[in-house]
Amino acid sequence: MTTRRRWGLAAVVVAIYAFLLAPFVVLALSSLSGGEAYYISFPPRGLSTRWYLAIPASYLRSFAVSVAIGVASALAAGLLGVAAALGIVRGRYRRKELLKAFFRAPLQIPLVVSGVVFLQFYYVLFGLTGVRLLESFTGLLLAHVFISLPFVVGTVCAVLEKFDRRLEEAAYSLGASRWTTFRRVTLPVIRPGVFAGMLYAFIVSFGNVPVSLFLVGPRLTTLPVDLFYSMEYDFNPSILALSTLVVVFSVLTILLLQRLMGMDVLVRAGAKE
Amino acid sequence: MSGVLLEEVTKRYGEVVGVRDLGLEVREGEFLTLLGPSGCGKTTTLRLIAGFLHPEQGRILVGGRDVTALPPQQRGIGMVFQDYVLFPHLTVEENIGFGLRERGAPRDEIRRRVREMLELVRLPEIGGRLPRELSGGQQQRVALARAVAYAPRLLLMDEPLGALDLKLREAMQIELHRIQRALGMTTIYVTHDQEEAFSLSDRIAVLEGGRLIQVGTPRELYRAPRNQFVAHFVGKINFLRGTVLDGVGPVASVKLEDGHQIRVRAPGPLRPGASVCVAVRPEALRVWAGAPEPQPEAVPGLNRLDGVLERVRYAGNFTHLFIRITENCTLLAEVGGERAELHTGEPVRAGWAPEDTLLWQEGDAS
Numbered sequence: 001m002t003t004r005r006r007w008g009l010a011a012v013v014v015a016i017y018a019f020l021l022a023p024f025v026v027l028a029l030s031s032l033s034g035g036e037a038y039y040i041s042f043p044p045r046g047l048s049t050r051w052y053l054a055i056p057a058s059y060l061r062s063f064a065v066s067v068a069i070g071v072a073s074a075l076a077a078g079l080l081g082v083a084a085a086l087g088i089v090r091g092r093y094r095r096k097e098l099l100k101a102f103f104r105a106p107l108q109i110p111l112v113v114s115g116v117v118f119l120q121f122y123y124v125l126f127g128l129t130g131v132r133l134l135e136s137f138t139g140l141l142l143a144h145v146f147i148s149l150p151f152v153v154g155t156v157c158a159v160l161e162k163f164d165r166r167l168e169e170a171a172y173s174l175g176a177s178r179w180t181t182f183r184r185v186t187l188p189v190i191r192p193g194v195f196a197g198m199l200y201a202f203i204v205s206f207g208n209v210p211v212s213l214f215l216v217g218p219r220l221t222t223l224p225v226d227l228f229y230s231m232e233y234d235f236n237p238s239i240l241a242l243s244t245l246v247v248v249f250s251v252l253t254i255l256l257l258q259r260l261m262g263m264d265v266l267v268r269a270g271a272k273e
Numbered sequence: 274m275s276g277v278l279l280e281e282v283t284k285r286y287g288e289v290v291g292v293r294d295l296g297l298e299v300r301e302g303e304f305l306t307l308l309g310p311s312g313c314g315k316t317t318t319l320r321l322i323a324g325f326l327h328p329e330q331g332r333i334l335v336g337g338r339d340v341t342a343l344p345p346q347q348r349g350i351g352m353v354f355q356d357y358v359l360f361p362h363l364t365v366e367e368n369i370g371f372g373l374r375e376r377g378a379p380r381d382e383i384r385r386r387v388r389e390m391l392e393l394v395r396l397p398e399i400g401g402r403l404p405r406e407l408s409g410g411q412q413q414r415v416a417l418a419r420a421v422a423y424a425p426r427l428l429l430m431d432e433p434l435g436a437l438d439l440k441l442r443e444a445m446q447i448e449l450h451r452i453q454r455a456l457g458m459t460t461i462y463v464t465h466d467q468e469e470a471f472s473l474s475d476r477i478a479v480l481e482g483g484r485l486i487q488v489g490t491p492r493e494l495y496r497a498p499r500n501q502f503v504a505h506f507v508g509k510i511n512f513l514r515g516t517v518l519d520g521v522g523p524v525a526s527v528k529l530e531d532g533h534q535i536r537v538r539a540p541g542p543l544r545p546g547a548s549v550c551v552a553v554r555p556e557a558l559r560v561w562a563g564a565p566e567p568q569p570e571a572v573p574g575l576n577r578l579d580g581v582l583e584r585v586r587y588a589g590n591f592t593h594l595f596i597r598i599t600e601n602c603t604l605l606a607e608v609g610g611e612r613a614e615l616h617t618g619e620p621v622r623a624g625w626a627p628e629d630t631l632l633w634q635e636g637d638a639s
């Protein structure tokens with residue numbers, strides 16, 4: 001590649017990043033505004049952390065709920081997703097594509113519709129059995145697993161399709177049982193894909209508004225829904241501060257996971273060993 | 274250690290035949306090679322023995338025990354795959370120790386044995402590395418060490434050197450031979466490379482289209498190939514077609530398609546008029562310049578064909594001569610050293626002894 005082309009490419013990349021990051025920069029700078037104004041001021045007037053100190057402690061509760069739901073969804077979707085992907089990739093049936101499409105379906109249904117459907121479903125269920133899922137952790141979790149499962153199934157299917165089954169045969173011939181082989185060979189090799197999928201699942205769950213909106217209530221709510229209502233009815237710049245913290249939290253989570261679990265392994269797994 | 278017996282084993286993949294009615298005996302401690310072109314069923318045979326596939330018909334015995342219905346875990350067989358298939362997330366030591374660990378060997382024992390194996394394959398320094406940090410040749414040795422570490426009864430190798438370049442492959446052949454002899458393990462080896470098969474094997478089984486064609490020592494296969502396929506696959510050979518003139522007695526006379534008459538060592542009585550295929554190895558041919566001068570008569574009883582030297586290929590320790598006899602018949606002769614008196618485009622005479630001729634009746638597979 002010529003130098004000029006390379007510079008051109010670099011410029012395009014920078015422009016795209018600038019476009020993607022601009023909203024966050026506005027958000028972060030506004031949250032640091034020193035003014036008294038109860039509206040978004042950009043560019044900020046003076047810098048201060050006063051809005052950060054003014055974040056109401058009540059958000060802590062919804063933050064905790066969001067983290068708990070996110071982690072639980074990631075774990076549940078991870079477990080179900082690996083099982084589903086194994087069935088899809090390893091099963092012997094002719095209509096595999098159909099099965100794949102089935103597991104992708106939650107992505108194709110608008111989230112708001114999914115939210116309404118879960119709401120209706122929980123109503124009906126309550127009417128029929130007396131089991132109350134609305135405004136409950138379990139109810140929220142089920143809906144979040146529903147919307148995040150396709151991400152795990154997708155990534156795990158991708159790594160399983162590339163997986164060399166002879167690794168398992170090698171383990172069998174060395175005396176390992178099927179379960180041991182799965183635990184000591186298959187799972188470690190596909191782990192990057194599983195983690196990537198679970199990370200997606202966490203992020204999808206953690207940031208979700210449209211589905212949660214229908215299923216939460218005053219007794220149990222998630223941070224994004226809490227923020228959403230505050231923006232609507234009760235704006236103050238502390239919300240900007242909190243939003244900024246949420247973004248920073250998400251980025252740190254991803255970096256930490258990358259550190260701990262070696263997400264770069266995924267890139268390497270893609271390249272042929 | 275133990276022998277292997279395949280009894281009329283058949284395995285199909287839907288419509289496609291993997292192997293058919295395969296009967297084969299591998300003796301204890303023997304190095305037996307399955308040789309044949311790609312798609313002839315070599316891998317299928319190995320995978321049946323390893324237990325990754327199950328036959329529709331027939332039985333498989335290892336060490337006298339019927340293992341046909343046993344899963345691979347219970348067969349006690351070590352397997353080396355073509356492109357190594359090492360566990361990518363485990364170190365070399367962990368790879369080699371895998372089988373021992375699964376069999377519940379104590380830690381010290383595993384460590385000692387892994388050391389031993391690394392010494393055996395001459396890689397004592399690399400125990401802590403991951404497979405991707407090794408060269409192809411090193412990975413192959415580790416794969417071998419992994420397969421034999423827990424001292425299986427039987428070692429299977431599927432084209433283990435196929436992915437290596439020529440020089441390394443030759444070096445590894447010597448290594449493999451040394452290691453197999455050191456362990457004394459019954460070994461079934463797969464290759465499509467005849468030279469490799471010859472340099473390693475006690476005996477070779479030639480497969481074609483899922484069937485066993487012939488089993489024998491390299492010498493037997495070379496000297497007495499059962500059919501044209503084996504003759505052609507094992508070394509170079511010249512084929513000639515003709516009809517029997519006189520088939521009584523140990524030496525038959527055959528009239529070639531171009532009218533020449535030759536004498537051939539007959540495997541048994543032949544019906545006059547029967548179509549036959551005769552063959553002669555390139556190194557059995559002797560070549561003289563300046564035919565049709567009658568020098569070959571100096572050696573009585575020699576078959577001879579006259580032709581034109583079409584091409585000379587000098588290969589250092591030998592020379593290949595391509596001799597055009599007729600429009601659609603060219604003989605390949607392999608002669609020692611350099612033959613400066615032979616020139617392309619000039620007439621030559623090729624001669625060979627009747628005992629050096631092979632003969633098969635046409636339309637007769639065996």
Ligand SMILES: Nc1ncnc2c1ncn2[C@@H]1O[C@H](COP(=O)(O)OP(=O)(O)O)[C@@H](O)[C@H]1O
Pocket residue numbers: 286289290291292309310311312313314315316317318
């Ligand atoms: N998994 C499979 N599905 C369908 N056909 C197969 C499969 N494996 C092998 N075959 C077919 O079986 C025949 C023998 O294959 P194989 O044992 O792999 O041959 P080789 O190892 O000698 O090249 C070939 O015709 C091949 O196409």
Ligand SMILES: [Mg+2]
Pocket residue numbers: 312315316317
């Ligand atoms: Mg093969």
